[in-house]
Amino acid sequence: MKGILWPRRSFPSMRNFIIVGHLAKTTPDFSLEDIPGTSGRMDILCRCINSAFMLSHGIRKDVRVLLVLLGGEVQKTVCLRGEDLRHLNPDERTTAALIKKALAVPATPSWTMSTSGIFVRTGGLPELLEGMKSGRLFYLKEDGSEVRGKDLPQDATFVLGDHQGMTEPEEALLAAARAEVISVGPVSLHADHCIVIINNELDRVEMKNQK
Amino acid sequence: MKGILWPRRSFPSMRNFIIVGHLAKTTPDFSLEDIPGTSGRMDILCRCINSAFMLSHGIRKDVRVLLVLLGGEVQKTVCLRGEDLRHLNPDERTTAALIKKALAVPATPSWTMSTSGIFVRTGGLPELLEGMKSGRLFYLKEDGSEVRGKDLPQDATFVLGDHQGMTEPEEALLAAARAEVISVGPVSLHADHCIVIINNELDRVEMKNQK
Numbered sequence: 001m002k003g004i005l006w007p008r009r010s011f012p013s014m015r016n017f018i019i020v021g022h023l024a025k026t027t028p029d030f031s032l033e034d035i036p037g038t039s040g041r042m043d044i045l046c047r048c049i050n051s052a053f054m055l056s057h058g059i060r061k062d063v064r065v066l067l068v069l070l071g072g073e074v075q076k077t078v079c080l081r082g083e084d085l086r087h088l089n090p091d092e093r094t095t096a097a098l099i100k101k102a103l104a105v106p107a108t109p110s111w112t113m114s115t116s117g118i119f120v121r122t123g124g125l126p127e128l129l130e131g132m133k134s135g136r137l138f139y140l141k142e143d144g145s146e147v148r149g150k151d152l153p154q155d156a157t158f159v160l161g162d163h164q165g166m167t168e169p170e171e172a173l174l175a176a177a178r179a180e181v182i183s184v185g186p187v188s189l190h191a192d193h194c195i196v197i198i199n200n201e202l203d204r205v206e207m208k209n210q211k
Numbered sequence: 212m213k214g215i216l217w218p219r220r221s222f223p224s225m226r227n228f229i230i231v232g233h234l235a236k237t238t239p240d241f242s243l244e245d246i247p248g249t250s251g252r253m254d255i256l257c258r259c260i261n262s263a264f265m266l267s268h269g270i271r272k273d274v275r276v277l278l279v280l281l282g283g284e285v286q287k288t289v290c291l292r293g294e295d296l297r298h299l300n301p302d303e304r305t306t307a308a309l310i311k312k313a314l315a316v317p318a319t320p321s322w323t324m325s326t327s328g329i330f331v332r333t334g335g336l337p338e339l340l341e342g343m344k345s346g347r348l349f350y351l352k353e354d355g356s357e358v359r360g361k362d363l364p365q366d367a368t369f370v371l372g373d374h375q376g377m378t379e380p381e382e383a384l385l386a387a388a389r390a391e392v393i394s395v396g397p398v399s400l401h402a403d404h405c406i407v408i409i410n411n412e413l414d415r416v417e418m419k420n421q422k
Contacts, residue, residue, distance in 0.1 A: 033244065036302045043302040050258070051407075056374075056399035090401065091247045091254040092303045163267075185411045186418040188267035190301065196262075196407040200396045207397040 011062045011083065013155035015202060016135070018066045018128060019048045019191055022164045026072025028103040035096050040071035044162050046095040047192035052199070053082055054090050060199070062154075067099070068124045075124035078102050078114075085117030125159075125170060129177045132157060137179040139166075140194050144183035147198070152205050158198055160191040222273045222294065224366035226413060227346070229277045229339060230259045230402055233375045237283025239314040246307050251282035255373050257306040258403035263410070264293055265301050271410070273365075278310070279335045286335035289313050289325075296328030336370075336381060340388045343368060348390040350377075351409075353399045355392035358409070363416050369409055371402040 023040035030039035035046070045067050053059040063082040069075065078099060080088075087098065102114035109127075111119040129137075135155040159166075159174060166174070184197040234251035241250035246257070256278050264270040274293040280286065289310060291299075298309060313325035320338075322330040340348075346366040370377075370385060377385070395408040 033304075035304070036300065047258075047261070047301070051404065054401055054404070056401055089247065090258070093244075093246070185414050187414045189407075189411075190265055190267055193262065193265070193407045193411075196400075196404045197411050200398075200400075200404075200408050203396050203398045 013153070014062055014064055014135070015052075015060070015154065015199070016064045016066065016157040017048065017052045017195055017198075018068060018125070018157060018159045019045055019162065020068045020125060020159070020166065020170065021045050021070060021162050022167075023071040024067070024069040024162070026069045026074060026076040026103060028100040030096075030100065032093050032096055032100070035092060039096065040069075041162060042096055042099060043092055044191060045099070046092040047190070048160070048195055049080060049088070049095050050090050050092075051192040051195035053080070053085065053088060059085060059088060063199075066128060068128065069103075070124060074107075074122050076103070076107055076120060076122055077124060077128060079111065079119040079121075081117045081119070083117070087115060088117075125173060129173060132177070137174070137177055139171075139174045139179040139181050140184065140191075140198075141166075141181050142183055142188045144181035147182045147184050147201055150182065152198075152202055154202060154206060156202075158195070160194055162191060224364070225273055225275055225346070226263075226271070226365065226410070227275045227277065227368040228259065228263045228406055228409075229279060229336070229368060229370045230256055230373065231279045231336060231370070231377065231381065232256050232281060232373050233378075234282040235278070235280040235373070237280045237285060237287040237314060239311040241307075241311070243304050243307055243311070246303060250307065251280075252373060253307055253310060254303055255402060256310070257303040258401070259371070259406055260291060260299070260306050261301050261303075262403040262406035264291070264296065264299060270296060270299060274410075277339055279339065280314075281335060285318075285333050287314070287318055287331060287333055288335060288339060290322065290330040290332075292328045292330070294328070298326060336384060340384060343388070348385070348388055350382075350385045350390040350392050351395065351402075351405050352377075352392050353394055355394035358393045358395050358412055361393065363409075363413055365413060365417060367413075369406070371405055373402060 025040045035043045052065045061082045065080040067078040102120045236251045246254045272293045276291040278289040313331045316325045
């Protein structure tokens with residue numbers, strides 16, 4: 001897996017979710033007995049993973065989640081890829097254990113596989129946005145324009161902040177990358193709930209286009 | 212809190228979510244270190260609580276969650292009421308700890324308070340449906356009619372199954388109570404994701420009606 005900027009893709013279109021964890025640890029020294037208190041709120045990112053992948057019977061294969069972890073000396077990104085993701089359960093603790101494993105892998109600027117479908121590298125949001133080759137980019141924010149009726153493309157990347165929201169420099173990066181600012185409704189929601197609503201919107205668009 | 216069938220309500224309209232946990236323990240003897248493996252999948256119910264109450268900044272006061280726990284000798288129902296709910300955090304573990312506390316309280320057919328905003332009693336779905344005094348009843352199922360455009364009432368009760376879905380006798384009960392069968396989209400989702408989508412739909416209806 002060395003030498004490539006972005007884990008390969010074999011689906012014609014992919015739903016990508018980038019979540020920025022401003023305090024999230026980049027080292028595996030946090031406790032599964034107190035995830036919110038010891039990991040820089042990795043629990044938020046675990047719930048985002050659940051929202052992005054989980055279906056009643058199985059996981060979404062055409063989804064990729066990219067966790068940008070900024071709570072360490074060196075920024076890291078963890079990628080979870082639906083098509084070959086294994087051992088993912090819906091609960092927070094087992095998801096956090098998978099992230100912990102990925103953070104124990106020595107990270108370089110190239111992707112290294114941790115467990116099946118989970119990759120890690122150094123670098124953060126700038127590197128991710130640079131590496132994006134196709135698809136439209138959306139930034140989820142309270143004052144964005146209404147997502148419904150937008151006829152969202154299936155090949156798209158959605159960027160979400162954690163409980164701290166996004167910083168001004170991050171917003172500037174997203175603007176430079178021509179991200180469209182969208183909102184999922186009239187009430188400010190946690191990132192994991194926003195992802196559920198985006199997936200639902202994409203499911204509906206997909207169904208409509210298949211008809 | 213003795214002697215009343217249903218915890219009092221002080222909001223003009225309430226969003227009620229009933230989730231039936233077919234294997235969920237009715238006793239507090241499960242481990243917070245392995246919630247999915249020891250509690251009869253209480254993790255599913257914890258995620259439903261998160262979806263029902265959590266906002267970016269605070270919790271929804273006009274929501275009530277009723278967990279029907281069927282994995283014990285005596286059926287129990289735990290009620291969480293937004294208007295006076297305290298100590299609720301978004302992570303699964305602390306939510307499971309609150310449920311554990313409620314299950315340690317001696318339960319009778321009347322509601323008994325555990326911690327602020329959390330009540331417990333014996334009885335299950337039949338007792339809940341009998342006690343419903345107002346508002347429309349909805350049952351969420353894959354083949355139900357499309358929720359969008361239904362102009363959902365704010366005063367309503369939504370019934371959801373866990374990973375096992377609902378049994379035939381439960382479906383018969385719901386039919387007798389004139390539950391409308393609705394669906395939140397083209398893909399079968401976990402109960403917690405359905406609740407996020409229902410809350411979003413209700414937020415949108417509320418905003419539209421306020422205009």
